[in-house]
Amino acid sequence: MRRSSEDTKASILAAARERFAADGYDRTTIRAVAADAAIDPAMVMRYFGNKEKLFAAAADFDLQLPDLEGVPGDRIGATLAAHFVERWEADEALMVLLRTAVTNEEVAGRMRAIFAGQLGPMAATLSGDPATAARRAGLVATQMLGVALCRYVLRLPPVVEMTREEIAAWLGPTLQRYLLGSPQ
Amino acid sequence: MRRSSEDTKASILAAARERFAADGYDRTTIRAVAADAAIDPAMVMRYFGNKEKLFAAAADFDLQLPDLEGVPGDRIGATLAAHFVERWEADEALMVLLRTAVTNEEVAGRMRAIFAGQLGPMAATLSGDPATAARRAGLVATQMLGVALCRYVLRLPPVVEMTREEIAAWLGPTLQRYLLGSPQ
DNA sequence: CTTGTTGGTCAACAACTGTTGGCATAACTA
């Protein structure tokens, strides 16, 4: 039996996700992806057109923000923090995006769209104040992307060693204040 | 008069810093740096040996943490936040490091050393508790590197639009709690 | 058996990269 085209396409995509997540866009080569998928580089081109399109297919990402209805008002920050950490660790797509957005303006734009489109509305709903919602969402982004950067990319030891629960406990009040509180 | 070798070396270094800060390590080419410095690529090699050494020379960085003696106990976080933002904006070296550390394990190690060596001791002094100092320093790193990432690299609009004072006001209490407070 | 389609390989291209060695030229020194 010959492999179906869908199977190879999927295995290429899996290999691409790993490579992009580990090495970023520039350091990932079509040849390396093909080798990981045990296939000829030309197949990658045939199935995905070019490197950019392969990346686009590998970097499909959704924050999947949780439904916060029913969460006690003072637990929103901690719930959100826990969700983010879980989300980062469940899916390589975020690492793919983060590692690439740093040196690729187009991908940075995609990142901006994700956070503006998904975190912004949530902040607006929670705070009830459309005027400051974008800023509140931005503050949340700084803290959560900072954790992703330090924990998964730079691997700062103290940040790596914390458990999800500890992170949620420490960051909960921070997000809480950014979303619902005031500077002081 | 011929240019002195020091002048050329300095102009190469300036061009390299800009390129590395804007594009990261991989996308920066010796040829582009040379063109910016209006000089032949071979000169870059003669003066700096190879690309890695050029990078090392361009990425020399010190957090220059301020002396917090005399700062009112409840203003430590805000003072620190303001200092960081000022520091990022005064020197391209941080962007050079950040843009590269994301896809280069060696540079990531350098980043770890900077934060462990400079932020760790400060946290130990402030909190007076050596057991939790590293973790506190790590938390501060997540928030401040997160700001650097969102403001200067990803350029999330709400984060870019905030003034230094607003950032200091919002992040002050966060850093304050990470350094001196408890999770809850 | 032939024919067309599908999944796959191979070899090569053109462009770009870091890097090197030889050659020119201006300036200083004896």
Next chain:
DNA sequence: TAGTTATGCCAACAGTTGTTGACCAACAAG
């Protein structure tokens, strides 16, 4: 003035990359 040295340019190398087109082999339909 002659020689030496510092400064610089040019052309080329070897390796890697994305990408392409020609070719091969298995399977299904006629």
